[in-house]
Every structure is written in C-alpha cells, then in structure tokens.
Amino acid sequence: MKRIFSIFLSLIFVFGLAACGEEDSENETVSSASTSSSAENISSKPNSSESANIGEFDLENKTVLLNSGYEMPIMGLGTYSLSDEECYDSVTALLENGGRLIDTAYMYGNEAAVGRAIRDSDVPREEIFVITKIYPGEQFQNPEKAIQDALDKLDIGYIDMMLLHHPGENDVKAYLAMEKFVADGKIHSLGLSNFYIEELEDFLPQVNITPALVQNEIHPYYQEPEVVPYIQSLGIVVQGWYPFGGRGYTAELLGDETLNEIANAHEVTAAQVILRWNLQRGVVVIPGSSNPDHIRENLDLFGFELSDSEMEQIAKLNRDEKHDWY
Numbered sequence: 001m002k003r004i005f006s007i008f009l010s011l012i013f014v015f016g017l018a019a020c021g022e023e024d025s026e027n028e029t030v031s032s033a034s035t036s037s038s039a040e041n042i043s044s045k046p047n048s049s050e051s052a053n054i055g056e057f058d059l060e061n062k063t064v065l066l067n068s069g070y071e072m073p074i075m076g077l078g079t080y081s082l083s084d085e086e087c088y089d090s091v092t093a094l095l096e097n098g099g100r101l102i103d104t105a106y107m108y109g110n111e112a113a114v115g116r117a118i119r120d121s122d123v124p125r126e127e128i129f130v131i132t133k134i135y136p137g138e139q140f141q142n143p144e145k146a147i148q149d150a151l152d153k154l155d156i157g158y159i160d161m162m163l164l165h166h167p168g169e170n171d172v173k174a175y176l177a178m179e180k181f182v183a184d185g186k187i188h189s190l191g192l193s194n195f196y197i198e199e200l201e202d203f204l205p206q207v208n209i210t211p212a213l214v215q216n217e218i219h220p221y222y223q224e225p226e227v228v229p230y231i232q233s234l235g236i237v238v239q240g241w242y243p244f245g246g247r248g249y250t251a252e253l254l255g256d257e258t259l260n261e262i263a264n265a266h267e268v269t270a271a272q273v274i275l276r277w278n279l280q281r282g283v284v285v286i287p288g289s290s291n292p293d294h295i296r297e298n299l300d301l302f303g304f305e306l307s308d309s310e311m312e313q314i315a316k317l318n319r320d321e322k323h324d325w326y
C-alpha cells in the first residue's frame with residue numbers, strides 16, 4: 001500500500017513538473033524525479049519545506065526529500081578505502097565544514113570510526129545522515145545479525161539509511177529483514193546499490209517498501225543517461241559513486257580539457273564542476289577524500305551554476321566507461 005502511495009506521489013510530481021516547465025533561476029530547487037531528458041539539467045520551481053516534492057533538490061537547504069519522508073543532504077563524503085584514523089579525521093573534517101552526509105559500508109571496515117567521529121562531534125545526531133550497506137554472502141544469509149552488527153559498530157542510535165551493496169543470492173530476504181528494522185525505528189530509510197533497470201524490474205515487485213535511493217557508479221565518463229532518469233521516474237533518488245572516476249582514474253578525469261575549460265570560466269576546480277553537474281542532474285554526490293582541503297572544496301558547490309550549454313558539453317564526454325565491475 002505504501003508503495004502504491006509513493007508511486008502515486010511520484011506520478012503527481014512528474015506531471016507537476018511537466019506542467020511547471022521552464023527554469024526560473026531565482027528559485028533554488030532541482031528536480032531529480034522525471035523521465036524527460038530535459039530533466040537531466042536544472043529544472044527549478046518554487047519551493048519551501050512545506051511544499052517539497054519527493055526527489056526534489058532544495059539547493060538552499062542542500063537537501064532532498066526521500067520517499068520515506070526523511071530529508072537527506074545532497075552532498076557529503078564517501079569513506080571507501082579510508083583506514084580507521086583517516087576515516088575518523090575525514091568525517092570530523094566534513095562535520096566541521098558543514099557536511100552532514102556520510103557513506104560507509106560493512107565492506108569498508110570503518111563503520112566504527114564513522115560512529116566514533118559522529119559521537120565525538122558537536123553536531124546534533126539528528127542533523128547527520130549516515131548510509132551503510134550490507135554485503136552479499138554471509139550477511140545476506142543472516143541479515144538480522146548483519147544489520148544488528150552495523151547498528152552496534154556505528155553506535156549512533158539508529159541508521160539513517162541502509163543499502164544492499166549489490167544484487168545477489170538472498171537479496172530479497174536481506175531487504176525484507178531491513179524492512180523489519182524500519183518498522184522498529186532502527187533504520188529510517190532503505191536503498192539499493194549497483195541495481196540497474198533489469199535488476200530493479202525484477203526486485204521491486206518482491207518487496208514492500210520502495211527503496212528511497214539507488215547508489216550506482218556515475219561520472220562524466222560513465223553517465224548512465226537511461227538508468228538515471230528511469231530510477232528518478234520511480235520517485236527514487238539517485239546517488240553516484242566514483243564521482244571523480246575512482247582511485248587510479250582521477251588524474252585523467254580531473255585533467256579533462258572540457259571540464260577544466262568550464263572550471264576556469266567559473267573560477268572553480270574540475271572536481272567542483274563534476275559535483276555541480278551531478279547536482280544539476282539530480283544526482284546526490286559522495287566524493288571520497290582524506291584531505292581536509294578537498295573535503296571543504298567538495299562542499300563548496302553553490303556559488304556557481306552550469307549553463308545548459310555547459311551541461312551539454314559534459315553530457316558529450318560520456319564514454320560508457322565503467323571503472324569497476326559492478
């Protein structure tokens with residue numbers, strides 16, 4: 001029933017968007033829930049927290065309303081490959097600089113460091129949004145234990161969002177277990193990672209709670225121009241991993257001539273252009289970094305706006321070049 005309701009809400013929003021039409025640069029919102037290709041770009045409409053729609057980016061508050069009813073920051077920090085101390089310091093730097101969204105996972109081995117940095121910070125818990133993930137294999141076989149382990153390691157009272165890290169054997173069973181923790185208030189929102197159109201078509205009819213978010217690889221060389229609007233059309237927010245191409249690929253992407261020309265025109269960096277391009281497509285960003293200067297830079301995305309023609313130039317950089325296997 002809740003799913004039908006959220007699809008209904010999404011449809012209202014998609015039609016509302018079509019009716020609303022043109023861009024109004026005065027208003028600071030970006031819609032991410034639309035099937036039309038023009039919604040790949042910025043699409044603004046009047047908004048206030050009372051009138052926010054699911055999937056709509058509020059660029060003033062830097063949040064998006066999820067189909068679970070919770071608001072999530074639209075940019076934050078990824079913690080893949082950060083060791084315990086690096087992770088603690090990076091989360092601390094993020095929180096000190098106003099960032100409030102943190103992405104971790106069982107597989108990253110740093111949930112405890114994320115939790116410790118949050119507990120040690122002066123930022124109220126309810127302002128912070130933590131995403132973690134459980135992994136196929138042992139964790140999907142015993143999902144209740146995996147979820148409880150994540151709660152224990154984080155030790156921050158509740159988990160804002162839990163994702164299935166990949167599709168895999170027992171993924172429906174694992175998701176249904178996460179639904180029970182939602183009912184108990186221990187997890188607020190659910191999501192998926194590395195799910196594309198076919199996987200979603202197969203998975204969604206088997207669960208009760210529509211995921212609030214799908215986290216997939218997205219960067220200028222791997223843009224997913226069909227998958228992103230498809231997910232958004234379901235009222236599900238898209239979040240991109242490897243925004244800079246992932247380690248081993250960042251030099252090439254951040255050195256890209258087109259991105260640097262656009263960056264120079266706005267007096268920002270290529271990294272900021274990539275992140276802003278994501279936000280203007282309605283894609284939430286979680287760049288990874290252990291450098292406080294980069295962490296600050298990656299949060300500074302609201303002093304400039306990419307034009308339609310710049311968005312188109314970046315769209316042309318797509319090479320369908322995936323940098324990881326999943």
Ligand SMILES: NC(=O)c1ccc[n+]([C@@H]2O[C@H](COP(=O)([O-])OP(=O)(O)OC[C@H]3O[C@@H](n4cnc5c(N)ncnc54)[C@H](OP(=O)(O)O)[C@@H]3O)[C@@H](O)[C@H]2O)c1
Nearest residue numbers: 078079080241242243244245246271287288289290291294
């Ligand atoms: N769901 C999944 O399957 C999945 C898979 C992979 C990743 N993820 C998530 O996505 C997040 C992002 O991916 P990622 O961290 O692997 O790769 P990434 O964000 O594409 O790139 C991280 C690299 O970019 C550098 N960097 C960050 N900000 C920079 C800036 N402003 N200027 C120059 N270089 C900068 C970092 O170096 P410094 O440390 O020096 O800043 C680091 O080497 C992960 O941390 C993780 O949370 C999810």
